[in-house]
Amino acid sequence: MQKVAIIYQSRTPPPINGIIKPMKPGGYSDSGADIAYSLKKQNIEVITPTINPQIDHDLDWVFPDTKEGIQLATAKGANIIWLNTVLYKNHPIEEFIHLGISVVGQIPENVDLYDDKWITNELLKSNGLPIPKSVMMDQKNKNDFDLNFSFPVVAKPIRGRGSQGVSLVQNEYELRDVLNEMFHSNTYGESLYVEEFLSGQEVTVTIMPPGKYFINKENIIKNNYWSLPAVKRFNHENGIAPYNGKVAITNNSEVLQDSELQSLTIQQLNTACEKAARLVESKAPIRIDCRANFVGKYFLFDLNMKPNMTGASRPHRTDQDSLTALAARKIGWNFDDLILNMLNNSWCLNND
Template identity: 40%
Template sequence: MKPRVAVSHQALDTPVINGVKNPRKPGGYRDSGADIANALQSSGHADVLTSSTSPDPAMNHGWTFPDTESGILAAVEAGATHLWMNTILFASHPLQTSNKLDSKVSELFVVGQQPKLVESYNDKALVNDYPRKIGRCLLPDAVILKEGEDQLKKLRLPIVAKPIRGRGSHGVKLCRSYEELHDHIMELLSESPSILLEQYLLGQEATITTLPPSAGELHYKSLPPVVRFNHQNGVAPYNRTVAVTQNSRVVSPEEVFHDPAYHTIMSDCDEAARLLGCTAPIRIDVRRFKASDTGDEKDTGRFAIFDVNMKPNMTGPGRPGRDDQGSLSGMAAEALGWDFPTFLKKILDGAKMLKEIREASGVFDTGREDMGDDMQQQKYVSGKEIFQ
């Protein structure tokens, strides 16, 4: 029996957490939601339920349900067995809290992260610091700057300034002068009381999509790395500005075979996803260290993780005018011979029962022995390399 899938879009604003609000994406992910619903429907991989009768493939509206309590309940009442949560989740989200779903926790399957965990994991400082603290993954040095602090003249330039919570490349800027850094910090602090200042790595940038285990599997699986190029002022531009198909390429099997750094970072990404207990695909951005970063005579070749995206973009071809709207994750999947509908089917096969989604257990839960004594309170990361 085919799964009956309802795709959700973002209709709810995210809550303010520690004075920081995650910006809402214009359109609420309706574009990618429509791509997902249309591809699953056209391929026959699932019976797709839509919020309107016979939605137009050329339009974003009508394919998805709002992620409100009423929207989720409407999808369930329409007969959905699988909820594809193409939205930003958080601890107080109705998927987690609605008692009207309590009777369905062992019947409904969800494509999405655990709401109680993703609220913590959207904090870039916390997520980046945990693998560093336990010594499992390599990350650039970084420090939190809070409102009212004045440390700028001590920083080594260039440096990347970014929001603690953010979507994609929103608010991310490479600053090459103290004046530029000061101005950007003031702009970021108008949105948030604290920001992340991060060592800028000069080497090759890539992104890696990591999938959770599907039914019957035990291990996380990283797809081939996708190399980024044609940056704008040192930062890969947002997909709505420049299509990723125009500034990215998948690393070939030959490159992976001959360069052990690719194997290492793929394993690091598998481990990061496992540590975080991810229940849906994540996308991890990485950069190589170079000699000027480390002081070595030769480039080390190692990649460092500099960003973990808990909700990777999932746009894809299939609808009119969408042929160039493939995602970084979709590009990596194509290298394995998976077209967009097949990739979506692989993700759907990894859907978790709502009961499991609600019963979150991650590295920032107080009961976890491997969390470390001070991780819940610790929000500062090593800044020794970015200070002179």
């Protein structure tokens, strides 16, 4: 019998090679509670820290992602741990995975590696996928750089989270100011990422892993990675999609029209994103942000191993569907359907 506990991010991950990934306020406890409540509504046994979790109190529904938090969840009977947290090498969950616990989520070591935009985009580029031109910046070259692409450019963290810390920069003077400010704050660590700005349409593609799914009242086996319908982003602020902590996704995003979804351009983009998911050995949904240049050619610019999984499962959060939840609705899944299909593709070392 499935007994599920959801863990959330209780602390900032350790710096990796001097690069910091900032922590989301609340550590994804909001989406963790959305997931837990959705499962409970569907008669899945959900293990929670409190006996009677309150519907609007996020921390009643989720366990911290510490060794002690996971031990408490398993002691209370959980046999599946939902990894609604930022993972990294030597994360406490690794010990439990090696002991045979089932999980929903990614391989921690893979997240550690592919959360680095530079490493990931170099991997994708070396495998023939379209990636924007870019350069890494550190304290040594922040004032003496040689870009192989023209302004405007985008400056961003190497281990970022959504659009937090992302800036559109118009010239080298602005770039020096932005880099100095980001380095001075030390929010993102010792290295930053600068890439060419793409002026065309932005879309987000969610890629699901191979597995068993229930779609249109049928059980379907997907032998390969597959894409949910692409979601268009609009109402950008200074060329950048606003952080969803400030603007609800439902206010600036919508699934592409059928004619565009069926276009060769988007079909080719889906194929590229599915190849990217295969390269990073994704075990759960990932999200890839893509943008077209001025002639309409799409590039993959941000592969997110842990897409935010908020959803409209609780009455006070009806506007909180994530990009993945929006895409899922196009194939007939509401948030509950999406979550149940994710649960049904949990994995463990013993059966993988």
